[in-house]
Amino acid sequence: MVELREAVDIVAAVLYIVGVMRLRTPATARSGNLIAAVGMVLVLAVTWIGQPASNLLLIVIVAAAGAAVGIWAGRGVAVTAMPQMVALLNGMGGGAAALVALEQVLAATAGGAGAPVGLSLPAVFTVLCGAFSLGGSAIAFLKLQELMTGRPITFGGQHVVNALVLLVLAVAGVWAIALGTGAADGLVVAVAVGGALLGVLVVLPVGGADMPVIISLLNALTGLAVAISGFVLSSAVLIVAGALVGASGFILTQLMAKAMHRSIGNVLFAGFGGGSQGAAAGSAAEGTVHPTQADEVAMMLAYAQLVVIVPGSGLAVARAQQEVRELMDLLVARGVDVRFAIHPVAGRMPGHMNVILAEANVPYDRLYEMERINSDFPRADVALVIGANDVTNPAARNDPGSPIYGMPILDVDKAHTVVVCKRSMASGFAGVDNPLFTMDKTLMLFGDARATVLALIGQLKEMAA
Amino acid sequence: MSIDPLQLVFVFVLAGFVGFQLISRVPPVLHTPLMSATNAIHGIVFVAAIVAASSAPGPLTFGLALAATFLGAANVVGGFVVTDRMLEMFHTGPAAGGQDHRG
Structure with missing residues (x-):
């Protein structure tokens, strides 16, 4: 009977591998997760074979309690x-x-x-x-x-x-x-x-x-x-x-x-990554900031061919993902090609921003990883940066003195026009000034991400009416 | 219960190799579900906890194994539930009008 347990172990190991294999595309990923879960159930089913089964009831109760906590928390x-x-x-x-x-x-x-x-x-x-x-x-x-x-x-x-x-x-x-x-x-x-x-x-x-x-x-x-x-x-x-x-x-x-x-x-x-030591890189933002209003931005978006949206932590904090999806829907309905540029560290765990946008019903074929989207920026009419900062900082590319020099970034500054939605001129996690904000092609749209996107939606709807 | 330790090393090395091959091909869009799914998979230690609990010689060891059983069960079940919920949200094509998400 112990052989049965060992055989099941082999099957389970294969199921885990197949499960992870299916995680390579969004279309098969869900079944991959289920396959791995089946592997887990199989192993559990044969656990007691060849084992002393003392205190069985108590163990089952504790396991069930743990599982219940897992389901409750997971849902x-x-x-x-x-x-x-x-x-x-x-x-x-x-x-x-x-x-x-x-x-x-x-x-x-x-x-x-x-x-x-x-x-x-x-x-x-x-x-x-x-x-x-x-x-x-x-x-x-x-x-x-x-x-x-x-x-x-x-x-x-x-x-x-x-x-x-x-x-x-x-x-x-x-x-x-x-x-x-x-x-x-x-x-x-x-x-x-x-x-x-x-x-x-x-x-x-x-x-x-x-x-x-x-x-x-x-x-x-x-x-x-x-x-x-x-x-x-x-x-x-x-x-x-x-x-x-x-x-x-x-x-x-x-x-x-x-x-x-x-x-x-x-x-x-x-101990970096919290701003405290973020090199006081001097040069308090040279150049002028160009503030703008929602109506002007809405006009630009409406008549653009390609709009690349760059979501950052500011979007997640303001819980603006549903509104951003609505903005996307309105633009797509006008025939605008809308793409999302996702930096690998957008969010607080690997791939987090993708999940946040997927929850808001943004189709995953509009989510572009950094390597794929960077070549699109030069032909983007508008790059709309919502609550992202350090990952768009061109200093990472061209200022060897910058603390974030060498970090791979989204080449937002290569778009025709850049619109940055931001609460204030404060610097990002790294505590580094972002020269993007003072470029001539950059317009700053100040305010909470959610309120700003809602204003854009309002303007676009008015235009359509 | 008595596999040659060297054979186990062999298994470890091969599994690690397969893992590296498979996972380096997972696209960034799926990194969060990947992490939570693998998170659930390591919850298999839950099964080891059950084995330990059912053969524990005394109250102290039994208590330790029971605690491990609880943590492991929550880990496995929570991990799979969370991953499934996330993957359910991924869809392609035109946005379906916000019908199918739950809080």
Whole structure:
């Protein structure tokens, strides 16, 4: 019968891989998610085969309670709140992996059934990695949910403290393994607590703008913890699932860091991304700002052939996605080609802006990634920037002195006319002046993103009437 | 329960390789669902938690495994539900007039 369980594990591993494969196109993605879920149900169905089934009822009740919480949270969460939801789920997974490995260590001491491997390098590693992910994800959640400040929290000697904590944990881990099963249980518990503490310490100084990087990294670490827990439990399916997640997390971490022209080390150790240290790059906006009104912009949009909309965090904050979609509908009805230019770090997790716009019924074939849309800007009549800033800053391309020099940006400044909807002249996350705002071809439309877009919609409707 | 550790390393390396190949082809438009789906997949540790709980030798280990079971279950189910909700929103063609979204 154990063979049946192992066979099902193989099927499940294949289902996860097929599921992820189908996530490559929006049309097949939903079925991919379902296929992976079926894999999960299969593994669950054969869990008890060849296992002692004590306390079955209590375990089922607790599992059902967890599932109910998952359904409740998953159904209720707003799409704009997706990053904190993912952080929360990720922390739960990391915590679960750490607890399972810890349980295996303690169970070996107690001489439990099922002959746990006990204290081993994989067990200690899973405890440390999972606990780190739990602690880090908790802080990421608090920051994203705005239960604590999104600005970097820094103090003197922070890196030294972090390095020391890591060193102490590594020494404790190795020492625990050397002492062996039974003698070092307390030490492993200490590694768990210390790992969570280190996660907290490392994420505290990370600013709001760097959240896409840190969420991806925490996701990768949980994946890694789960994969290594597969070594503790001799379970190949845990290893396959964890390795898939780890690979996904590491790829996304790299993509996000590249999109911000930062190294991962820089994100973790620089405390940037919150404006506090944003180099006071001098040169207070030279040139003049050209303010404009909604009626003038509406006229330009109505008679344009190609309009590229650049959504940024200002749009998400003002919850203007429905209004932007309505604006798109009105323009499309007039025969205007409307495209959305999505920077990889728009939003607070990888791909977040796409989901926000998809929720507002913007078809995904109008969502263009940076590489695809940049060649379109020179023939765009209007580039409409709504609440985005740093990702449109031409200084990243042509001012080697700028702190964001080298960051890949949307080439908004190459459009015929640029309209920037913005609340004020304040600088973005990076605290850098944006020369785009004072270019001759740039018109500034000041105000809250939602109110501004509503005004544009009103003007366009009047024109049509 | 007794697979050669080296074989497990083999599985790990191959799965990691497949993961890198597959995931580097996921387009940016789907990065958020990708992350939440993989998030759900790592919730498989939930199954390990159940195994641990049903063979736990004492109240302390049982408690730890139960806590892991709860967290893992919420992780798996929440992850798949959230991903499905997001992917349901992706559609192509002319905007359908705002009928099919829910709060």
